[in-house]
Amino acid sequence: MFARRIVVVGTGYVGLTTGACLASLGHRVVCSDINAEKVAQLSRGEVRIHEPGLAELVQEGIAAGRLEFVLGSAGAVADAEVVFLCVPTPMGSGGGADLAVVESVAREVREVLPAGCVLVTKSTVPVGTSARLRELVGRPDVAVVSNPEFLREGSAVHDFLNPDRIVVGSDTQDAAERVAALYARLGAPTVLTDAASAEMVKYAANCFLATKLSYVNAIAELCERLGADITDVTEGMGYDRRIGQAFLQPGPGWGGSCLPKDTAALLQVADAVSFDFPLLQATISSNERQRERMVDKVVEACGGSPVGVRIGLLGLTFKAGTDDLRDSPALEVARLLAARGAELVAFDPGLRGDEAELPSGLTLVDDPYQAAKGAAALVLLTEWQEFRTLDWTRVAQELDGPVVVDTRNHLDPDVLRRAGLSWRGVGRTPVG
Numbered sequence: 001m002f003a004r005r006i007v008v009v010g011t012g013y014v015g016l017t018t019g020a021c022l023a024s025l026g027h028r029v030v031c032s033d034i035n036a037e038k039v040a041q042l043s044r045g046e047v048r049i050h051e052p053g054l055a056e057l058v059q060e061g062i063a064a065g066r067l068e069f070v071l072g073s074a075g076a077v078a079d080a081e082v083v084f085l086c087v088p089t090p091m092g093s094g095g096g097a098d099l100a101v102v103e104s105v106a107r108e109v110r111e112v113l114p115a116g117c118v119l120v121t122k123s124t125v126p127v128g129t130s131a132r133l134r135e136l137v138g139r140p141d142v143a144v145v146s147n148p149e150f151l152r153e154g155s156a157v158h159d160f161l162n163p164d165r166i167v168v169g170s171d172t173q174d175a176a177e178r179v180a181a182l183y184a185r186l187g188a189p190t191v192l193t194d195a196a197s198a199e200m201v202k203y204a205a206n207c208f209l210a211t212k213l214s215y216v217n218a219i220a221e222l223c224e225r226l227g228a229d230i231t232d233v234t235e236g237m238g239y240d241r242r243i244g245q246a247f248l249q250p251g252p253g254w255g256g257s258c259l260p261k262d263t264a265a266l267l268q269v270a271d272a273v274s275f276d277f278p279l280l281q282a283t284i285s286s287n288e289r290q291r292e293r294m295v296d297k298v299v300e301a302c303g304g305s306p307v308g309v310r311i312g313l314l315g316l317t318f319k320a321g322t323d324d325l326r327d328s329p330a331l332e333v334a335r336l337l338a339a340r341g342a343e344l345v346a347f348d349p350g351l352r353g354d355e356a357e358l359p360s361g362l363t364l365v366d367d368p369y370q371a372a373k374g375a376a377a378l379v380l381l382t383e384w385q386e387f388r389t390l391d392w393t394r395v396a397q398e399l400d401g402p403v404v405v406d407t408r409n410h411l412d413p414d415v416l417r418r419a420g421l422s423w424r425g426v427g428r429t430p431v432g
């Protein structure tokens, strides 16, 4: 496999990981972005997102002369063999994927793409987008390929370099094979298909994961009502290889930059072809209910009313191991509590304190004990490993009430009980 001249458009979680990892596989990569400050930082090897191993790969790529960062895409693509679009496709009004950025980049580069170049959508885009881009680009000498990305935030580099599979779809077989060849060294199973099917794989996978989680959260609620223990139930389910242990952890609802927008987008796509999809609709509405259910648990722990009550929060990001607050269930629970009049004090080890998205009525503090100080209840919302090993006797001394609501079943109830605290989890019998 010869090194390819690759351009990656967009240097977010997906684009930067893609660029740095492809450079580490030996390709020559130029990453472009419209954010001048980001381009300047990345050119100096400074990575501002929390992704293990990413800064090192970026610095190695720059030092080896295989990775560079530029402002704007038109200049970058002039001698590209493959151009990856890794730009945002956020939820638009009405729930569908907003393709404005994808299309604007396609317009920006269409006249300068060299003949024989392949334009690849790595952004998550609805079925039909490749066909639409082919028309928009209007160049018979430029192929369009769908190559959805499946990495998770917090383990982006690991996931990219150790993928469960590579999916490449195009109505131009030769172009699909050229894109698949870029990943040859990874030795992953590769699904070569048409563009529509590749686009569909991404939504089908994310919506399946979301449905699995909504199902588990519903079973957890049922366990609570029937006196069963969700931890034992999911362990018993997960040994069945057809089910598997992954994605069986109940929580405050699923969130993040992908599952919420992708479930909404598939629902909209289904609607557009008059396909009634009550299963996916229920997956989404159960998730909204799950967040409200967590709020009810917290309110109960505070004695029935949160008005003017100080509540400590542990974790705000949408899961542990990331600094991303996009569509975070923790943040939504915080917003709902603030709207009901609670005074919130939160600690999250992944946040720097300059985040714009924090709800009003919430104060971010520098350590977990400050979050507990004077609070009527403490609520764990994100499963950061370090929360397990807090000095729970000290936490109990700081708190003004005895209850810890653990929305992730992350803590050891016996440790809390020994510290004189009461533990309230999800789908499990309360302790203390």
Ligand SMILES: NC(=O)c1ccc[n+]([C@@H]2O[C@H](COP(=O)([O-])OP(=O)(O)OC[C@H]3O[C@@H](n4cnc5c(N)ncnc54)[C@H](O)[C@@H]3O)[C@@H](O)[C@H]2O)c1
Binding pocket: 009, 010, 011, 012, 013, 014, 015, 032, 033, 034, 035, 038, 073, 086, 087, 088, 089, 101, 104, 105, 122, 123, 124, 125, 149, 150, 151, 152, 153, 257, 258
């Ligand atoms: N975050 C994930 O875990 C993940 C995983 C798989 C797929 N995806 C999909 O990948 C796509 C990108 O997601 P992300 O999380 O990396 O987004 P992001 O918001 O982290 O990054 C997007 C980047 O694109 C840049 N950008 C915006 N407009 C641009 C333009 N016109 N030209 C050049 N650059 C531009 C932004 O400045 C930003 O750096 C989305 O479609 C998302 O659904 C995300």
Ligand SMILES: O=c1ccn([C@@H]2O[C@H](COP(=O)(O)OP(=O)(O)O[C@H]3O[C@H](CO)[C@@H](O)[C@H](O)[C@H]3O)[C@@H](O)[C@H]2O)c(=O)[nH]1
Binding pocket: 124, 149, 150, 151, 152, 153, 154, 206, 209, 213, 246, 247, 248, 249, 250, 251, 252, 253, 254, 255, 256, 257, 258, 259, 318, 319, 320, 329
């Ligand atoms: O057992 C579990 C697993 C996850 N979650 C929650 O589910 C959400 C999503 O988690 P995860 O899938 O790990 O996060 P992402 O990094 O958003 O990754 C998802 O979305 C990406 C963007 O499309 C895809 O590439 C990944 O394959 C897909 O897992 C988070 O709120 C998690 O806390 C649970 O509550 N219980």
